[in-house]
Amino acid sequence: MATRDPRALAREATAPAAPAATELAVRVRGWLDAALCAQIAASVYAAREDWVEAFGGLQFSLGRAWYADLEMGREAAYFAEAAWRNALVERHAPGLQRRMRRLARAAVGRPVIQREGWCGAGVHIFPAGGWVARQGGDIHFDTEGLLPEQLATRAPALTIVVMLQPPVAGGGLRLWDAGYAGADEPSPEQLARPSLTARYGVGDALIFDSYRLHWIEPFAGGRDRISVTLHAARIGDIWESWF
Secondary structure (H helix, E strand, O other): OEEEOHHHHHOOOOOOOOOOOOOOOEEEOOOOOHHHHHHHHHHHHHOHHHOEEEHHHOEEEEOOOHHHHHHOOOHHHHHHHHHHHHHHHHHHOOOHHHHHHHHHHHHHOOOEEEOOOOOOOEEEEEOOOOHHHHHOOOOEOOOOOOOHHHHHOOOOEEEEEEEEEOOOEEOOEEEEEEEOOOOOOOOHHHHOOOEEEEOOOOOOEEEEEOOEEEEEOOEEOOOOEEEEEEEEEEEOOEEEEEO
16 A cells, blocks of 8 residues: 655645656655644534434445435435535535545546536444444455446546544555456455555545455443545546545
């Protein structure tokens, strides 16, 4: 796993920061200032009444996460509320969606736009002591938001996660040297491939190929795991993004 200098990204350096073919991920230390992360996390808690519950309370989000609504059969609600949910994210975390698109632009070296009619970057809240804390998340690929033509042509796609509030211990992201091969469920052969665990500090960003197999590891302590996520994929000469 490679590490990039956030100062270079802040200047939107001409060299893209996306992972090279030989890298499982790129970590950007301190992409967001620790004080800003604390401020956003406090605002997220203050906006609890606007959280979207998923999977029976296993996780929550500020903004709507497409993969969760897709798996729960709530696609209509996702699109009906997209503009409203984007406005809520902007109200509670001003500029956060723009900052995430800026990071995506620095990663790919091309313009990144908001996918029309979809939610922009949003915040995930995994409760301390909850199912994910005890068991970890599902082992998966981030292919749900790719349009059929993007999936068919294996269009370049990235997942970008910035840690606002890491848990007390654990909760890293395990990444396998295994890519999506047409099946949503990983095979025993894919799970046997080499892997590494990426650890986050406050404000750290992790950028990885959306086709890469990955897993949120269990975590301990009384602090929720709070992160902001953006997905992006190339369409023509530009990239489009969503949550």
